[in-house]
Amino acid sequence: MKKTINIEGMSCGHCVAHVKEALEELKDTKVIEVSLENKNAIVDTDANDNEITSVIDEAGYDVISIK
Numbered sequence: 001m002k003k004t005i006n007i008e009g010m011s012c013g014h015c016v017a018h019v020k021e022a023l024e025e026l027k028d029t030k031v032i033e034v035s036l037e038n039k040n041a042i043v044d045t046d047a048n049d050n051e052i053t054s055v056i057d058e059a060g061y062d063v064i065s066i067k
Contacts, residue, residue: 002032005041005052009061012036022059026051039064 010016019041020034029045045052053063 001046002042002044003049003052004067005043005056006064006066007039007041007056007061008064010034010036010039015061018059019056019061022055023052025055 007019010019013036016034016036020031023029023031023034023041023043023045026043026045026047029043029047032042032044034041043052049066052066056063
């Protein structure tokens with residue numbers, strides 16, 4: 001399922017890479033895009049919203065919403 005995750009706390013390219021790495025840890029997840037400009041990530045995943053929120057929180061960023 002394709003999901004858009006709105007994320008606060010990313011401020012540079014390193015942050016984008018860190019979020020991407022965290023999301024790639026989720027099983028059966030393909031990271032389509034992580035955008036600093038749009039403050040979001042677009043993924044194709046079977047993970048539930050709690051799993052997504054958990055890995056992003058552990059990486060040090062805040063999930064604002066998941067659509």
